[in-house]
Amino acid sequence: MAAPHDVPDAAALVAAVRDFLETDVLPAAEGRVRFHTRVAINVLGMVEREIELGPAQAAAHAVRLAGLGVGDDAELAARIREGRDDDPALLAALTAAVRAKLEVANPGYR
Template sequence: MTGTEPHDVPSAAQLVAAVRELLQSDVLPAVEGPVRFHTRVAVNVLAMVEREVELGPAQAREHAARLAGLGVADEAELAAAIRAGRLPDDERLLTALEAAVRAKLEVTDPAYLTAD
C-alpha cells in the first residue's frame, strides 16, 4: 500500500505541496501589490492544508480520546459542561484544553509554538 489508496500517486498532500511551492518560488517573486499579497495568503493557506492533511487524522483521534476521557462527545458538549460547572477545574481539563489549542496551532501557525 502507498497510503493513497484508493487514489493514485500523487497524494492530495503532494498536490497541495506542489502548488504551494510553485506559488512560492515562481509566482511570488514575479508579482507586486495586491497580487503579491493574495499570493502570500494562498501560500499560507496551502501550507495550513498540508499540515492538516498530515497531522489531522492523528490529532482528531487524540482529541476524541481526550474528550471521551472528560466524559463528553464533542467540543460543543465540552463547552456546555464547562459553562454548567459539570467538569472539575483540574489538571486533566487544563491539559485537554492546552492540547486542543496546541493541535490547532500546529496546523494554523506552528511558529507560535516556537516563539519566545
C-alpha cells in the same frame, strides 16, 4: 485495500501548488497580488499540515474528550458554560487541543 486515487495524492498536489506560488508567482508579483499570493501560500501550508497531522490529532482529541467523559466538543462546551466542570484535567485537555490547532494553523506560535 487499494487507495481510490492514483499518485500524486492530495498532499503532493497541495505541496506542488504551494511550491509553484512560492518560487514562480511570488517573486514576480507586486502589491495586492503579492499579498494574496502570500495568503494562498500560508493557506496551502495549513492544508498540508492538516493532511499530515489531522488523523493523529483527531484520535488524540477523541481520547482527551473521552477522558473528560464527554462525547464531542459541543458537549464539552456545554459543560464549561454551565460551570459543571472542575476536573483538573480540563485545562490540560484544552491546552493540548489549542496546541494541536496551532500546530496546523501556524507552528511558529508554539
